[in-house]
Amino acid sequence: MSEPTGGAVETSRGLDPILCEVVKNSLMLVAQEAGIRAARSAGSTFVAASAEIACTLYDADARLIAQTEVGIMHSAALRAMLRAVLRDHPPETLVEGDVLIVNDPFAGGVHPTDVGAFRPVFHEGRPAFYCGLMMIVSDLGGLSSGGLPANASECFHEGLTIPPTKLYRAGKLDEAVTRLICSNSRTPAKLMSDINALAAGGNVAALRLAEMVAKFGYESLGAMIDELLDYSERLVRQGFAEMPDGVYTGSFTVENDGIIPDRDYPVHVRIEIDGSECRLDFSGSAKQATGAINSTASQTLSCINYALRCHLDPTIPMNEGFYRPIEVLLPPGTVVNCSYPSACNIRLATGQAVIDAVLQALSVIDETRSMAPGATVHTLNIQGATPDGGGLWSMLDVCFGSCGARHGEDGGDGLPLLFHGQAGYERNLEGYEWGHPVRYRCYRLAPDTGGPGRWRGGAGLVKEIEFQTDVVITARATDRFDRPPPGIEGGLAGSGAAWIVNRGEAGEYALPGKITNHRLKAGDVLTVMCPGGGGLGDPLERDPALVLADVEEGIVSIEAAREVYGVVLNADRTDIDRAATEGLRRG
Numbered sequence: 001m002s003e004p005t006g007g008a009v010e011t012s013r014g015l016d017p018i019l020c021e022v023v024k025n026s027l028m029l030v031a032q033e034a035g036i037r038a039a040r041s042a043g044s045t046f047v048a049a050s051a052e053i054a055c056t057l058y059d060a061d062a063r064l065i066a067q068t069e070v071g072i073m074h075s076a077a078l079r080a081m082l083r084a085v086l087r088d089h090p091p092e093t094l095v096e097g098d099v100l101i102v103n104d105p106f107a108g109g110v111h112p113t114d115v116g117a118f119r120p121v122f123h124e125g126r127p128a129f130y131c132g133l134m135m136i137v138s139d140l141g142g143l144s145s146g147g148l149p150a151n152a153s154e155c156f157h158e159g160l161t162i163p164p165t166k167l168y169r170a171g172k173l174d175e176a177v178t179r180l181i182c183s184n185s186r187t188p189a190k191l192m193s194d195i196n197a198l199a200a201g202g203n204v205a206a207l208r209l210a211e212m213v214a215k216f217g218y219e220s221l222g223a224m225i226d227e228l229l230d231y232s233e234r235l236v237r238q239g240f241a242e243m244p245d246g247v248y249t250g251s252f253t254v255e256n257d258g259i260i261p262d263r264d265y266p267v268h269v270r271i272e273i274d275g276s277e278c279r280l281d282f283s284g285s286a287k288q289a290t291g292a293i294n295s296t297a298s299q300t301l302s303c304i305n306y307a308l309r310c311h312l313d314p315t316i317p318m319n320e321g322f323y324r325p326i327e328v329l330l331p332p333g334t335v336v337n338c339s340y341p342s343a344c345n346i347r348l349a350t351g352q353a354v355i356d357a358v359l360q361a362l363s364v365i366d367e368t369r370s371m372a373p374g375a376t377v378h379t380l381n382i383q384g385a386t387p388d389g390g391g392l393w394s395m396l397d398v399c400f401g402s403c404g405a406r407h408g409e410d411g412g413d414g415l416p417l418l419f420h421g422q423a424g425y426e427r428n429l430e431g432y433e434w435g436h437p438v439r440y441r442c443y444r445l446a447p448d449t450g451g452p453g454r455w456r457g458g459a460g461l462v463k464e465i466e467f468q469t470d471v472v473i474t475a476r477a478t479d480r481f482d483r484p485p486p487g488i489e490g491g492l493a494g495s496g497a498a499w500i501v502n503r504g505e506a507g508e509y510a511l512p513g514k515i516t517n518h519r520l521k522a523g524d525v526l527t528v529m530c531p532g533g534g535g536l537g538d539p540l541e542r543d544p545a546l547v548l549a550d551v552e553e554g555i556v557s558i559e560a561a562r563e564v565y566g567v568v569l570n571a572d573r574t575d576i577d578r579a580a581t582e583g584l585r586r587g
Helices: 017-041 072-088 173-183 188-215 218-241 297-309 348-362 429-435 544-553 557-562 576-587
Strands: 052-061 063-068 099-102 114-123 125-138 165-169 248-253 265-276 277-281 326-329 378-385 390-398 438-445 461-467 473-477 498-501 509-511 513-519 525-530
Touching: 017 052, 017 063, 017 125, 017 218, 052 072, 052 188, 052 473, 063 218, 072 099, 072 114, 072 125, 072 297, 099 188, 114 188, 125 188, 165 173, 165 188, 173 188, 173 277, 188 218, 218 277, 248 348, 265 348, 265 509, 297 326, 297 348, 326 557, 378 461, 390 429, 390 461, 390 525, 473 525, 544 557
Parallel strands: 277 326
Antiparallel strands: 052 063, 052 125, 099 114, 099 165, 114 125, 248 265, 265 277, 378 390, 378 473, 438 461, 461 525, 473 513, 498 509, 498 525
16 A cells, blocks of 8 residues: 655645645545455456556545545546436435446446446435446457457447446345346456455445544535645646746657558647646547547546646645646547547557657656656457356456656656556466466566667566467557657657567467457467667767666667667676777767
8 A cells, every 4th residue: 555645734724734634645545445455356367466446535526535546547537437427326316335337438438348336425314425446347248358359440349338327226236237247248257256346445435434424523524625625726726837828739649540550640739828727728639540549538637637747746636626727628529539439448549649748748848857758558358268168268468568768767667657557557477377378488678678868768578478278369559569659859769569479480470569359379479579668868878887787687788788879898798898988979
């Protein structure tokens, strides 16, 4: 469990600032405990092996009051989904023990396999709070296992869409809803473990919130929550006020949508800072794609929040107050706000482009916070028959990629943007092997994949997976497969993206970046290569000592040290040949 964040609360209502700080951190810990309980209870290895999942808390007016730091990509979606839930199920229709689920991308969601669950928390017979949790569940049908088909062209290809629906009524599971959901899943038992885990997390939050009401009193707690929302708003406004007024622009282009290979999809943002307010306009972004790279409005908003926080105080509590000074324009029918019935399971192609476009725009204000683009998520869904032939097994393996270089810092080797979940999102490979007929032959950093620069991009990753039974795989390189993460300010691009079957053997062949339902035989080995992040600055300005350290760690080869960085090592490769290096760099 991570430490509570944020500086001491300064109040404007005459409330005890220390008590407000206690409440702020208590709410954060409620969300974290609920997220941890849900992750620990999940049936899917990908979720169960994670640190925690996204959890958000709301007051009676559906205002966001706290959220986990993990699961940032889901936070704005949960906020939007709750509004859809309450439109269909007004508070007066809810009772103690209800749990409602929804996954509709066009009712606040992001794509069908990411399911949100909401639990009302009652006080004196009325909903006083709501808890929302979200995770990617094992399978809800669709063209391919896990509901992540790389060639989807409409949401129906991605699995069963669930409108806001009561799964538990007054604490009792609705068996008819359960049968309907399970009948649309390749792995029904694992699916229900995932969904029930969401309910379990909500139960924990309900218990802890009731304890807070008993400890502080409902009216007093509400007053302190109001203060916390205003506190976040003040800090966000202060951050914008410290930026120069003006208009700033940025862009990033997604390479293809998985269906039309030669078409690009640019994402443009125009950011206007006006005093203590910020307006982001994504007009000029590409029309929505035929393929599944589209992002829903709520997913795009999560990406915007993350990018803005990189240029604001990152300890600002994430609650409703954060949103108040920010106006966002997302034209409908574009890749940043797709319309029904668009496919959107590869939404993070556009989502990460949104992040990079915003970071590029704001780098003009503070170049020390600029960051080269990193790799995007590579997902692999694997499906096979159970040994008895009576069912199916499936698993999801994800490589989140490595981030780009920053001013004064190399990109984290094998570590993604914090947007993708922070620490704890890399999975224990033994857990996959224990639960599925696969064997990981290697998992390592790949040399010469981090984009060269004064500050190097994070090194890419290589996995080799041997299948012990016949399987069907769906592989999705979200983006930056054919055109790897670019460098900035003279830095060079990262490299290393590939899906290769039986590498180094006579029958070796490569797969395209996005492929659905490709069949492999028992004994086949898939090499997953996720590229490194882009570099920042001229590689010839990199400290030779850092290049030597990279060589010693196997991240940079001897050849690249000389040819790219202009660093010559001595005969035994243990030290720098200073004279030869200076001569080579003067060139």
